[in-house]
Amino acid sequence: MHSQIKKIFPSFSNELIAEIEANDSIKSFESGSTIMRTGQYIKNTVLVTKGQIKVYREGEDGGEFFMYYLQPGQACAISMVCATKNEKSQIMAKVVEDAELIMVPLSLMDTWMMKHRSWYEFVIHTYRSRFEEVLEVIDSIAFRAMDERLEFYLKRHKDACGCKDLKLSHQEIASELNTSREVISRLLKKMEQRNLLKLHRNHIELLK
Template identity: 50%
Template sequence: MNTEQLAGLFPGLEPELYEEMEKAGVVKEIPAGSVVLRKGQVIRSAILVLEGVVKLYQEDEEGGEFFMYHIEPGQACAVSMVCSYRQETSNVLASALTDATVLLIPLSYMDKWMSKYKSWHYFVINSYRSRYNELLNTVSEIAFKNMDERLEFYLKKQVRQLGKHVRLTHQDIATDLNSSREVISRLMKKMEKNGWIIIHRNSFEWIKDDPSAK
């Protein structure tokens, strides 16, 4: 990962900062399905996504999951930034939804960059604000919409991020939406009947409209 690639993914930073990111950052390849963050893990680096999609979620005492949001290329994991600054352990989990590449920035550099580079200060604040807004949207979907509306919103978001053919099982979707596999299967069959999707084994294909449409 060179400075030109970093500038393309994270625009608006100082040229000197890109050089420091290239030198200080550690590039890590993460296969799809692998854990990125564990609950209770000590975080010593900020996580910036270079390629792929990372899913952030919480887990209750019975193993149930609550989907929070996705982190895409050019975005940072705000939780990793906050916890590393405050030297706290993670209270969420993160896993690679697809094969992913991340850039790990050690805590010592983050502290220095906050005072040295104004653009890094704004990047950290904007990352936290963006992830907070995404979390509010997720909560709003759960609180104010019924399950078929939530499912439509969720599937469209997956299509925008992953393309028309999305490899997710009905159980994966049910877990993210805090529902049951039976309910999700029934609603997806209804969507297939209405010409929205085609259901495949462990995946679905969106056919209703442009996958980038919101």
């Protein structure tokens, strides 16, 4: 287990990894599982070792707005923030690819921040990375037309999976961009006409 953690989190010191092994619990989640819900108290910091997790912000009307992915080697910054203030979660997280997570008790957060430089730097890097991603999302919403937002959305998914074949329905995209399915279908058709992508029955193939 030590070598596995070191491979996925290469910046962690050996001392930190030893403490993680002594205090963690490893859990597996199938695709489609919800691992964090809006309004719940968070008891663990989540470190991703396998799979992909999609993080959403829920609206009052029940809509889901996509914020960012969590990949192997990353942690949930929002769980860390909520932990330090003992606040309820403001986001929802769903597994989109079978995942394995290391659940680290939040009670150790402050101790490790002071005791392990590598943990301190990892937490700061996590905050900064998520903050930059959220800023990109805000810029997309505030300063781009829907066609540009759609291209930005598809690029983020391509980068996250490292592939050009995206298993996304028109309705799923519409919900995550807070618009109608008809608008998304029309824009995707225009992108297909520009040879940017090819539409299939159950997936979207990016050509560029």
